[in-house]
Amino acid sequence: MYTFSSKLKTFAFVMMALGLVGIAFGFLTAPKTIEDVEKILADSHHGGHHTEAVAHESHEEHAAVATHHEEAKTETVVADSLKTENDTVAAAVPVAADHHDNHKAEAAHGHDHAGADAHAEHQEHLEHVLHQLQNKPWAALYVACIFFMLISVGVLAFYAIQWAAQAGWSPVLFRVMEGITSYLLPGSIIFFILLVASGMHLNHLFVWMDPEVVKHDELIQGKQGFLNVPFFLIRAAIFLAGWNLYRYFSRKNSIAQDNANDDSFYKKNFKLAAGFLVFFIVTESIASWDWIMSVDPHWYSTLFGWYVFASFFVSGITTIAFVTLYLKSKGYLEHVNTSHIHDLAKFMFGISVFWTYLWFSQFMLMWYSNIPEEVTYFITRIENYKLPFFGMLALNFVFPILILINTDFKRLSWVVVMAGLLILTGHYIDFFNMIMPATVGDQWFIGVSEIGSLMFFFGLFIVVVFTALTKAPLLAKRNPLIEESKHFHY
DSSP, X not given: OOXXXXXXXXXXXXXXXXXXXXXXXXXHTSOOSHHHHHHHHHTSHHHHHHHHHHHHHHHHHHHHHHHHHHHHHHHHHHHHHTOOSSXXXXXXXXXXXXXXXXXXXXXXXXXXXXXXXXXXXXXXXXXXXXXXXXXXXXXXXXXXXXXXXXXXXXXXXXXXXXXXXXXSSXXXXXXXXXXXXXXXXXXXXXXXXXXXXXXXXXXXXXXXXXXXXXXXXXXXXXXXXXXXXXXXXXXXHHHHHHHHHHXXXXXXXXXXXXXXXXXXXXXXXXXXXXXXXXXXXXXXXXHHHHHTGGGSTTOOOTTHHHHHHHHHHHHHHHHHHXXXXXXXXXXXXXXXXXXXXXXXXXXXXXXXXXXXXXXXXXXXXXXXXXXXXXXXXXXXXXXXXXXXXXXHHIIIIIHHHHXXXXXXXXXXXXXXXXXXXXXXXXXXXXXXHHHHXXXXXXXXXXXXXXXXXXXXXXXXXXXXXXXXXXXXOSSOTTOTTHHHHHTOOO
């Protein structure tokens, strides 16, 4: 039986405590009024550019008004020069004067109108930035929450695949996978609370939830049959409940099989896994539309469900490798050998290539077709998120390929750990890139909110996963394929 070390437990609780402080600090320091935003913008690079733009517009407006005044003066001079003894011609003078007065009035009115428009536009911009900066701690919390929850979902899918495929190499890792999937329940509860908070308008993560926005947006109005708060939350509850129920029963059957006299629980898990995978394929795709793609309700991609799946699936497999190597280093999992690590590393390598294929397919087709509704998604990210956008490609594709392409390297623990750190970092940034541009615009930076959220969920993940590992033996001893798995060599 595994014993949760006091050092690791202390580390996890310290991470959670510091993370909570960071999350609280992010919410407390978020701007509350437009005046706060003006102060922030005045001290920022973005604020400087905006001020210059407004000043330039105002200068042009003043120049136009001045030109109008000069034209009025010229007309008056001409009228004065044409003045003669003739009463008819003399009568033109007051007419010209009246015309001059009218010009003066029109110029003054135009100046006031332009100034009012500029002021209204400036106030609208400040209000928009206020929403973005208020969204920032919420978005940071949301990204970290969904990332760690989906890691456990990715492991659950991988676990179900092993059962359905009756894989002979992986049963020695089943208890590791079951331990990681134990995070799904608390992760789901926190995530659902965040979705409810969005539905209650405590934040602006999902713009389609704002009635004022929907009122003036015909495209979102056309999607209201699907994108409405009650149906959105009902779908989320069904998806999360279904995934958690499969996790509960598969874990229960797996442990029961240890003390069984036949393979009945093994057969139950085989059938359960096959049914779950059908349910999962459908629900995962819809969940990716709901929870990630709908933050950009004007944009859509037909392969987005697969893209998101590849991202959290490879993250989940990487986490299995990390936990396995940690337990191995502490003297546990004596039957796990370099061939098991090699197979995990092969999946890390293969799914990284698969993710890149999906990323390129989505990007290349949309960029080449240059349809405004599609390409805007990438333009926003390339212009405002250049470093995380292109850095993610290097972390998720270039480095894992270079590190793991060699067969011998896949058997070296330190190489797998190095590649895994790059993969997990890269895919967190991938989720960051998918969610942040639509929720905080160009007001992003990795600050206290982002780091605090990551620390909290990382600490919670460690506590839940390693506590679950203490609840049952680390070897599924009665699994029919356990002997094959023990002696697996590649």
